[in-house]
Amino acid sequence: MKNSINFDIKTPALVEQGKRRIEWAWQEMPVLHILTKRFIHQRPLKNIRISGCLHITTETANLARTLKAAGAEIVLCASNPLSTQDDVAAALVKHYKIPVYAIRSETTEQYYQHINVALDHQPVITMDDGADLVSEIHKSRPELIPEMIGGTEETTTGVIRLRAMATEGALQFPIIAVNDAMTKHLFDNRYGTGQSTLDGIIRATNVLLAGKTFTVVGYGWCGRGIAMRAKGHGAKVVVTEVDPLKALEASMDGYQVMPLIEASKISDFIITATGDKHVVDKHHMQVMKDGCILANSGHFNVEINIPALESLSMNQHRPRPSVDEYILTDGRKLRLLAEGRLVNLAAAEGHPSAVMDMSFANQVLCAVYLANLKSKGKPKLENTVHNVPSELDREVARLKLAAMAIDIDTLTPEQQHYLSSWQEGTL
Structure with missing residues (x-):
């Protein structure tokens, strides 16, 4: 179904099913809950245009809801032709008023058409899962580069591509490697990929x-x-x-x-x-x-x-x-x-919501971090691939622990002093 204003989706009739599944996933994403409550009043992403080339799943829908609550103007397209959940795409358009250009089993031609429509949004921040959005900007849409604040990258394959671009001096705006955050690769990549890959294999073959x-x-x-x-x-x-x-x-x-x-x-x-x-x-x-x-x-086939x-x-x-x-x-x-293609998304539903909660919390916080650099007049980041700031990574871990009702110890002043000094040794 096409609309000249803001979407290209396959199955509008599945909209209610999509909404129910998005809300089901939302129950397992407490860190995004916290960030939504925090940012809905602060609006740190007000008037910030974001284009996301991501797997259109229930978890991504909740990332988009949080970004929108923070004030972002967001458009989504798919990062894989077989990973789109058509009911989710329909619900995002109807219930959450978020433009989506994604159809499960779309052709390669449609895939890149949708990427370019998402780029017609003239984003100042990109969110990628595989670096196709950033790659297309550099190959075909260089007029967008001067206004770019930066971007984020969700997956290992994309980070590899972007580091290669940076090494060759081809990368023209900064990227934060969300994939490399400790709260991403230690949990999402290990526990999320582990469970969802086996889920996909078992569903496909029994x-x-x-x-x-x-x-x-x-x-x-x-x-x-x-x-x-x-x-x-x-x-x-x-x-x-x-x-x-x-x-x-x-x-x-x-x-x-x-x-x-x-x-x-x-x-x-x-x-x-x-x-x-x-x-x-x-x-x-x-x-x-x-x-x-x-x-x-x-990531790629x-x-x-x-x-x-x-x-x-x-x-x-x-x-x-x-x-x-x-x-x-x-x-x-x-x-x-x-x-x-990605068996966990093409033959199953992708990662469990609880681990995507941390990965997507990193996405939100990194987008706010990039926007704050611009709004507060700070120097733009160098045109290379950057790590997630450690304070953001630890904030995600802290919020996840709090949501799980887990308390941890803190260092005493004496212990902090000992760890930052060198004078004391064997007594």
């Missing part, structure tokens, strides 16, 4: 994990979470890595570590979480077990070399939603989940 050999490609924070949850389901977990430190850590965490070419011969599941391209490649597929299930939990898989196949069909079965020329079958 295959028992217990007793199966389950290979995790990449042992970053996301890979750690996936391995931990797979082990909890009774799977025999294998980890493959290119970083010797992470490989050593995986081994000491109790997992079997080996090259992917060896793991491919024994794996019932192979799940990627690297942020890199073609980590599962043709030579791996040529030795995989019959019936091996492949899935990706990294390039981690599994799908053209190589197609080149090895003589036939393909879809036995279940979100499952494509490729019949190879030698008769083996390999099963690809969610077309190689």
Whole structure:
């Protein structure tokens, strides 16, 4: 459905269902509750135009509600063609009056059209999940750059892209790497990705994990979470890595570590979480077990070399939603989940609301931080990728603990002095 004013969505009839699900998620997002109550009166984002290229989920809807309560003029588009929840998009438009340009299963052409419509909003702050918004500004919409205050980036893949831009001197406005906040990657990436990835795999396949050999490609924070949850389901977990430190850590965490070419011969599941391209490649597929299930939990659909898989196949069909079965020329079958896209969002609902509460609280606080730099006449940040200010990260943790009714100790003046001095030693 199109409207010349402010949206392009698929299913307006699902609006009430979307609202109910948004409100359900809201119950698990107490930090955003606190920030909404704080900022609805302060309005620190008044007249600040924000364009967000994010997964259009119930949790993102509540981020957008909080930003709007803080005064922001926000427009949303999707950061992945298969992650949009159409009922949520409809509810955002009708009930919350937030312009949305996102349709589940939209074509690549539609995807970039929607990004450019979101950029027609002339944002001064961007919110990205994968850096497609920032990339499109630099490639096609450079006229927007002079007014940009800055942007935020939600995911590892996007941070990698943006750091590459900064290294090459191509990045023309500052970005805050929300992904790298301690309250993001320690919890969202580990517990959120771990649970939601397994949720997506189980929903898509209904295959028992217990007793199966389950290979995790990449042992970053996301890979750690996936391995931990797979082990909890009774799977025999294998980890493959290119970083010797992470490989050593995986081994000491109790997992079997080996090259992917060896793991491919024994794996019932192979799940990627690297942020890199073609980590599962043709030579791996040529030795995989019959019936091996492949899935990706990294941002883009390039981690599994799908053209190589197609080149090895003589036939393909879809036995279940979100499952494509490729019949190879030698008769083996390999099963690809969610077309190689983010399995936790394409085959399930993404991260639980409780962890997105912290990630999106960081987004809100970083947007306010950027806006305050402009409103208070402070120097603009350097055109590079910045860490989330530590005081904001700790504020999110403090608010989350308070919402969970957890108290912690504080240092005494004597202890603070001891930690900041060097004179005292062995007595």
